Every structure is written in structure tokens, then in C-alpha cells.
Amino acid sequence: MSSFQVPVELTNADESLTYDAIVVGCGVIGPCVATGLARKGKKVLIVERDWAMPDRIVGELMQPGGVRALKSLGMVQSINDIEAIPVTGYTVFYNGEKVAIPYPYRADAGPVEKIGDLVRGGNDKVSDDETIKVKDFEDSDRERGVGFVHGKFLQNLRTIVAQEPNITRLQGNVIEISKNKHNEVVGAKVDINGRGKVEFRAHITFICDGIFSRFRKELSPDHVPKVGSSFVGMSLYNAKMPSQNHGHVILGTEHLPILVYQISPEETRILCAYNSPKLPSSIKDWMIKDVQPFIPESLRPSFDNAIAEGKFKSMPNSYLSGRQNDVLGMCVIGDALNMRHPLTGGGMTVGLNDVVLLMKKIGDLDFSDREVVLDELLDYHYERKSYDSVINVLSIALYSLFAADNDNLRALQKGCFKYFKRGGDCVRLPVSFLSGVMPRPFLLTKVFFSVALYAVYVNFEKRGALGFPVALLEGIAILVTAARVFTPYLYAEMIG
Ligand SMILES: Cc1cc2nc3c(=O)[nH]c(=O)nc-3n(C[C@H](O)[C@H](O)[C@H](O)COP(=O)(O)OP(=O)(O)OC[C@H]3O[C@@H](n4cnc5c(N)ncnc54)[C@H](O)[C@@H]3O)c2cc1C
Structure with missing residues (x-):
């Protein structure tokens, strides 16, 4: 817990109500x-x-798909007044070569849906501030993403919550999900500083307790994430970005992926992948040996300063397929x-x-009609698959390619970069999936295997006429590897 002084309105929620x-x-x-829910009158x-x-x-x-969702919810001004940096696309480096990947055209993504009761008084549009300009953000022909300091963004969301008259805020640690004798959820028990353990009741309890969730197991004891790698992060100050307003993905045959993006006018986040949940004994030594040599020149001074300062933070990278x-x-x-990933x-x-x-499915229902709400939630699981599976499968497949640890994956990695270099649809479609504006899993499958075939072709080119028989065998191995990194996850996402 922090040293934050808890105001009384954060501890006096009424336990006699059924929320x-x-x-x-x-x-x-x-x-x-x-x-x-509050705007829907709950x-x-x-x-x-x-x-x-x-x-x-x-x-x-x-990503732009997240910004669009905030607009649909009438909450997009949560990215205002936090010195957020508009993001217009990515720059991908591969062994020192680079390719720019702009975000998709707005016209291709279609209009943003406005949810009734939630969108009002222009809250689906950003406002002008020091770093975000309405003209650029709302009227440009391409989609926009945004980089920001996470904590500041969260505090903006929490300010919106505080302004909703139908919401009671409570500071406390939820220690138990309360159930009745039929094993149905009826509320939550909260440990409140100064008040002790208090039970609150509601028609429905939403579990949003994040990556280290204590209560996801209430769905099923086997709803447990897999952790295969980590990210080690540092803050770079006053970094000279290779491309302004772009996220950077630094790839190469000799190292794991490195991400770099600006989160405020002064601060840039660097996240360096490490292929294990257990970190190296000396993060600094690892950074100097396995990361520093691959950092683009313009970033080196700020990177070297950050290394000298030695403030490292790490997070496990988990995978958990959704569940009904x-x-x-x-x-x-x-x-x-x-x-x-x-x-x-x-x-x-x-x-x-x-x-x-969720708002579209259950926002207008009477929550005391718990069976009806459950029916809608059962459907919801299938309806979310189109967008979540694209983002989930892409993240895992790209991490496998970008963290290549065998020759077939390295061939796919190279093929993927060369595919991006072709431009046109070879960039437009992948970036539409990545940015969360193209929820089409079967088109993703088609594009992924087009990349794999292109990798086979690039390998044929490399081997030349004399190497044809070897390239043929390698081509089969590359395609089998591509199927192995993609299909199990697609299957888990679509069938699970
Ligand atoms: C290294 C890393 C980098 C990432 N980078 C990005 C990125 O750039 N872009 C992106 O879109 N996503 C990114 N993500 C994922 C993103 O952070 C999550 O998807 C997002 O934070 C999920 O939001 P959430 O509300 O589910 O969980 P959280 O944001 O984690 O919120 C959970 C909240 O629940 C509270 N809580 C937990 N337990 C209890 C309890 N028992 N009682 C009361 N309160 C409780 C916590 O204090 C917290 O405030 C990244 C993830 C990782 C691991």
C-alpha cells in the first residue's frame, strides 16, 4: 500500500444495500x-x-482499436491532459535495416460506434491539450494510437469514475467472492482499513483484478496463465527517437525483441524481452551484453544513462486464453x-x-433478472472471439517469430520483415490486425500463411539454383514451423 491519505468517502460504502x-x-x-453501467442507470x-x-x-x-473503444464508451478524454504522445504507426528494425508501418486509414476501419447513454456532450472526442490536437487526432485520414504514463491515464479514468453519481468508490482489499448455498455469486467480502472485513451484496460482481488475478479461479480452477518470458523495462529520458510518434520494434537474428515508445515529452519506455520468467542474476550485465549493441545510435546516449542509473523494472509475460x-x-x-503477449x-x-x-449485451438489462444476464454472458463469450482472437494469436505468433531460436523461425522472421518491405497490402493488413481495427481471424490466418510462403520464397532466393533441393526441404520445415506456432493458439482461441 502507498502512503496515500484515504479520504472518508472511500471507506464508508453502505453494506446494507444490494448494489x-x-x-x-x-x-x-x-x-x-x-x-x-452507472451511465446506464445501475x-x-x-x-x-x-x-x-x-x-x-x-x-x-x-492501439487505435483501444482509442476507438474509449470513444464508444464516452471516455476518450481520459487520454487528455497527461502529456500523452499521439502514435501514428510503427518503425520496425531488422538487423539494422528499417521499415515504417503507418496505422491504417480511418475509412478502412469504418465509423466508431457510439453506445447509447454512455456517449454524451462530446465525450467521444478528445479535446485540445499540450500534446494532443483535436485536428490531428479526430480529422486525420489515418487511425491514431497513443502513448502515456500508465499511472496518469489510470488516475484520469478514476476521476471519471468519481464524477458518476451512481458509483460508490471503496478502498479495500477484496478477500473473498461471496456465494449462496447454490454456489451462485452474491457479492464480495472486503477488508477495509479501520472497518474490518465487510460483506457487500450485488446482483452481479465483475472481476477486474488484472494480471495477477486472485479471483479468476472462480470461473474454473484450471483458468491459470502460462508464463514463458519477461520484459525488463527502463525509462529513457530525452531520448532522440529514430522516428517521431512511432512505436519501435527492434529485431535481429542475434537478439530478442526490444520495444521503444515515447510516453511523455521527456520519457520514453524501453521494454527488452528475456526468454524466461526467471530474470538473469545481473540485469545490468545482461543489458550491456545482449541489448546495448543492438540499440539504434540515436537512442544510445539516453539508453546508456538509463543503464548507468540502473533502475530496472520487470514483468512476466503471460498467456491465458479467454473462458466462458x-x-x-x-x-x-x-x-x-x-x-x-x-x-x-x-x-x-x-x-x-x-x-x-458487454455494455451492448447487458447494459440495458435489469440485473436482478440474473438468469437473463447469464444467458447474455454465455453468448458474449462467442461474440468477443472475432476481435480478441486476432490480437491474442498475432501477439503469440509474432513473439515466436521475433524471438526466433531456431533456423526455421529465423527464416520466418526474415520473411516477415521482407514481406513488410513490399508495402501495400503486405503492410496494410498486418497493421490493421495489430492495431485492433480488423477483427477477422480467418483473414489473419491467410495473411500469416502468406508470410510463411513468402519466407519460403526468400529462402529459395538465398539458396539459388544449386541449392534448390536443400531449399525445398527447408521450405517444408518452415511451413511446418509456421503451422506449429500459429494453429494451436488459433484453435484454443476459436474453439475454447
Ligand atoms: C510488460 C507488459 C506491458 C504491457 N504493455 C501494454 C501496452 O503497451 N498496451 C496495452 O494495451 N496493454 C499492455 N499490457 C497489458 C495491459 O497492461 C493490461 O491488459 C491491462 O492493464 C489490463 O487491465 P485490467 O483492468 O484487467 O487490469 P489492471 O490494469 O492490472 O487492474 C487491476 C486492478 O485491480 C486492483 N486489484 C487487484 N486485486 C485486487 C483486490 N483483491 N481487491 C481490490 N482491488 C484489487 C489492482 O490494484 C488494479 O488497480 C502490458 C502488459 C505487460 C505485462
Whole structure:
């Protein structure tokens, strides 16, 4: 817990009421669920264990699909007044060569859907501030993403929550999900400083307790994430970015992926992949040996300063396929439900689109009609698949390619970069999937295997006429590898 002074209105929630909804967690997704429901006229209790501004290296680059979802929810001004940096696309480096990948055209993504009761008084548009300009953000012909300091963004979301008259905020640690004798969820038990353990009741309880969720297991004991790698992060100050307003992905045959994006006018986040959940004994030595040589020249001074300062933060990279919400009186959402590799910065986009769909499915229902709400939640699981599977599968497939540890994966990595270099649809489609504006899993499959075939072709070119028989065998191995990194995840996402 922080040294934040807890105001009395954060501890005096009324336990004699039955709320329409309890929301557990006020990170990225909790405030959006709470605000959406409150604007639909529901009485909501939101419980957060610490309302002070968090300091984390997660959720700092929002893809255009996430920005669009915030617009649909009437909450996009949460990216205002935090010195957020507009993002117009990516620059991908591969062994020193680079290619620019601009975000898709707005016309291709179609208009943003406005959810009734949630969007009002222009809250679906950003306003002008020091770093965001309405003209650029709303009227440009291409989609925009945004980079920001995560804690500042969260505090803006929490301010929106505080302004909703139908929401009661509570600071406390949820310690138990309460059930009746039929094993149906009826509320949550909260440990409140100075008040002890208090039970609150609601028609439905939303579990938004994030990556290290304690309550996702209420869906099923085997709803457990897999952790295969980590990101080690540092803050670079006054870094000279290779491309302004772009996210950077630095790839190469000799190292693991490195991500670099600006999160404020002074601060740039660098995240360096490490292929194990257990970190090296000396992070500094590892950074100097395995990361520093591959940092583009313009970033080196700020990178070297950050190394000298030695302030490293790390996070495990988890994968957890979504699961049907089939428990009466409960809905698990956000990272508690579903996680993917953070390489493609898609977590907030999936979670926010989940909230948009949720509002459409259950926002207008009477929550005391718990069976009807459950019926809609059962359907919701299938309807979310089109967008979540694209972002989830892409993140895992790209991480496998970009962290290549065998020759077939290295061939796919090279083929992927050369594919991007062809431009046109070879850039337009992949970036549309990545940015969360093209929820079409079967088109993703087609594009992924086009990349694999292109990698085979690039390998044929490299081998030349004399190497044809070898290239043929290698081509088969490359295609088998591509199928191995892609299909099990697609299957898990689509069938699970
Ligand atoms: C290294 C890394 C980098 C990432 N980068 C990006 C990125 O650039 N872009 C992107 O879109 N996504 C990114 N993500 C994913 C993104 O951070 C998550 O998808 C997002 O934060 C999920 O939001 P959430 O609300 O589900 O969980 P969280 O944001 O984690 O919020 C959970 C909240 O619940 C509270 N809580 C937990 N337990 C309790 C309890 N028992 N009682 C009360 N309160 C509780 C916590 O204090 C917290 O406030 C990244 C993830 C990782 C690991």
C-alpha cells in the first residue's frame, strides 16, 4: 500500500444495500465497466485496494482499436491532459535495416460506434491539450494510437469514475467472492482499513483484478496463465527517437525483441524481452551484453544513462486464453479473463472492446433478472472471439517469430520483415490486425500463411539454383514451423 491519505468517502460504502453491480479492481478495465453501467442507470460499487497513482511499466501504448473503444464508451478524454504522445504507426528494425508501418486509414476501419447513454456532450472526442490536437487526432485520414504514463491515464479514468453519481468508490482489499448455498455469486467480502472485513451484496460482481488475478479461479480452477518470458523495462529520458510518434520494434537474428515508445515529452519506455520468467542474476550485465549493441545510435546516449542509473523494472509475460463466463452472478473481464503477449501492446484494446460489447449485451438489462444476464454472458463469450482472437494469436505468433531460436523461425522472421518491405497490402493488413481495427481471424490466418510462403520464397532466393533441393526441404520445415506456432493458439482461441 502507498502512503496515500484515504479520504472518508472511500471507506464508508453502505453494506446494507444490494448494489446492481460490484466491480473488483479500478485499473484499466474496472473504471470503464463501472462508468458504463452507472451511465446506464445501475447502482455500482467499485472496490480498489489502492487508489493512489500506480507506477507500472504496463499499459503505456494504446492501439487505435483501444482509442476507438474509449470513444464508444464516452471516455476518450481520459487520454487528455497527461502529456500523452499521439502514435501514428510503427518503425520496425531488422538487423539494422528499417521499415515504417503507418496505422491504417480511418475509412478502412469504418465509423466508431457510439453506445447509447454512455456517449454524451462530446465525450467521444478528445479535446485540445499540450500534446494532443483535436485536428490531428479526430480529422486525420489515418487511425491514431497513443502513448502515456500508465499511472496518469489510470488516475484520469478514476476521476471519471468519481464524477458518476451512481458509483460508490471503496478502498479495500477484496478477500473473498461471496456465494449462496447454490454456489451462485452474491457479492464480495472486503477488508477495509479501520472497518474490518465487510460483506457487500450485488446482483452481479465483475472481476477486474488484472494480471495477477486472485479471483479468476472462480470461473474454473484450471483458468491459470502460462508464463514463458519477461520484459525488463527502463525509462529513457530525452531520448532522440529514430522516428517521431512511432512505436519501435527492434529485431535481429542475434537478439530478442526490444520495444521503444515515447510516453511523455521527456520519457520514453524501453521494454527488452528475456526468454524466461526467471530474470538473469545481473540485469545490468545482461543489458550491456545482449541489448546495448543492438540499440539504434540515436537512442544510445539516453539508453546508456538509463543503464548507468540502473533502475530496472520487470514483468512476466503471460498467456491465458479467454473462458466462458458461466457462473451466475459473476463476470470476469480484462486481464483476469484473458491475456496475450504484450509485444503487440494489445491488452487494453482487447479489454476495452470487451467492455464495449458487454455494455451492448447487458447494459440495458435489469440485473436482478440474473438468469437473463447469464444467458447474455454465455453468448458474449462467442461474440468477443472475432476481435480478441486476432490480437491474442498475432501477439503469440509474432513473439515466436521475433524471438526466433531456431533456423526455421529465423527464416520466418526474415520473411516477415521482407514481406513488410513490399508495402501495400503486405503492410496494410498486418497493421490493421495489430492495431485492433480488423477483427477477422480467418483473414489473419491467410495473411500469416502468406508470410510463411513468402519466407519460403526468400529462402529459395538465398539458396539459388544449386541449392534448390536443400531449399525445398527447408521450405517444408518452415511451413511446418509456421503451422506449429500459429494453429494451436488459433484453435484454443476459436474453439475454447
Ligand atoms: C510488460 C507488459 C506491458 C504491457 N504493455 C501494454 C501496452 O503497451 N498496451 C496495452 O494495451 N496493454 C499492455 N499490457 C497489458 C495491459 O497492461 C493490461 O491488459 C491491462 O492493464 C489490463 O487491465 P485490467 O483492468 O484487467 O487490469 P489492471 O490494469 O492490472 O487492474 C487491476 C486492478 O485491480 C486492483 N486489484 C487487484 N486485486 C485486487 C483486490 N483483491 N481487491 C481490490 N482491488 C484489487 C489492482 O490494484 C488494479 O488497480 C502490458 C502488459 C505487460 C505485462
